[in-house]
Amino acid sequence: MKRDEALDMVKESLAEVVPDADVTALGPDDKFREALEIDSLDFLSFIEILGRRTGFRIEDEDTAHLTTLADSADFLVARTADGS
């Protein structure tokens, strides 16, 4: 997966979880859980949606890599490069 694609997927997933949020205003290194007031239930939906979009399963322990747009995109790129 290209990084641009990964970034779009993360943004789209966030927008789906918080439909009223302005994801475009989010900086690459902003902690989106704080910026968008995403609580643990919303975050769980985000993981589900992102997993569905990317086609691979995101485990509980992966969530440490999903805090900003930049690290989330990096995580997706690395994961798809593994072939896992």
Add this chain to the structure above:
Amino acid sequence: MAEFTMPSLGADMDEGTLQEWLVRAGDRVRKGDAVAVVETAKSTIEVECFETGTVGKLLVDPGTTVPVGAALALIEPAGEPGAPKEREKPDKPKKRRRGDEARPEEREAQERRPAAQPAPGPAKEPVPAPAGVNDGVRGDEGPLIRHLAEQAGVDLDAVHGSGPGKRVTRADVERAAAARRLPARITPLARRLAGELGVDLSGVTGTGRDGAVRAADVRQAAPGPTAPAEQESSGAAAASPSAERRPAGMREAIAGLMARANREIPHYYLSTTVDLTAAMDWMHEYNRHCPPGARLLPAALLLKAAARAAREVPALNGFWTDDGFSAGRGVHLGVAVSLRGGGLVAPALHDADTLELPQLMAGLKDLVHRARTGRLRGSEVSDATITVTNLGDQGVESVLGVIYPPQVALVGFGRVVERPWAVDGLLGVRPVVTATLSADHRATDGAVGARYLTAVDRFLQSPEEI
């Protein structure tokens, strides 16, 4: 003829605005059916009927604000015209007088074959039914069935009706809802607009991401002339003037209730730190093997432990009234939910102590979702017997809360954090959470509270058994 009155939806409510009727005169209703939508200072709530019978006269028009206890409608109880005006709590078991209404087993039988009891109400409003599907009888479902369908996100036109004249029955809707995949998202603004404009959301095609229904879709689907452009730009606040007032009303309601709690309740506070290693290991293992949509959060385990402990220490589960303490019937766990626009509500997860963790998790998701975007039911906002506030998401480690009168205890959980922890003389790093209890000293003493927190800890050490 019994009166259906404006219920008290919490100790902080004096009046409510009837926003919408979900039934019409002549409709049959069962105890527990949502019959009206009421707006309070804090939220919009679906109010359930306390009687089984037939709706007589609707006494109050939508948009009217009336005090708690005012009659909203007359209900002819099933089988006994002129039954006493007596209010029944929705889930309070009550001895039934002979002929009062169908016995539970009979009612259950009716539920299983609702075709035998079709809603007799004539359909006044046109029901959208595409040509080809309509056999001429469709549309007689009545507002209750349509409401159920809308709530479940079921498209009535796509449901095969098993009632007479292929009418869609409650069972059909429930079956369709169960068979349905995840509901399409509906933005809060769209949901509100749909209510304002009388649009049946089940018939709206969403153009948002993954079929999410947006405000524009609702306006498109609205009957009559297209919404004027000014409405488009003025947005939600203009569409619902009462919603605009809500933040202030919400603040006022919280202020009143919490001031009273602090004035009247002599609180005592206890706190303990619970090792969550076993609980978190068990949960991660569980999550590894379940479908993504069924994962658990630590909150589900904490809530379950809080509910089980409340069953074990019933002196903390109930209400303090003028007469003293009365124990709750069942453990209805109030869950404090913070709202995005500010403020909070604490609706109840009914019988939380008996729910399996996956059920509890699903119930929690549903409750939070409806508290924020949709509607809560009257029984949910008034039945809580003990409340839990979980501020873990806000990053703090402990919360010493104010009790919701007339309850006598409030349980707090902070964030799950990793901390050095001594076990058998060795130091390790473990996930821990601070559990707190605020309790009413009129009802219990510290020793009872201590037993409660100890029980919470014990349940969390055996996650497979809670």
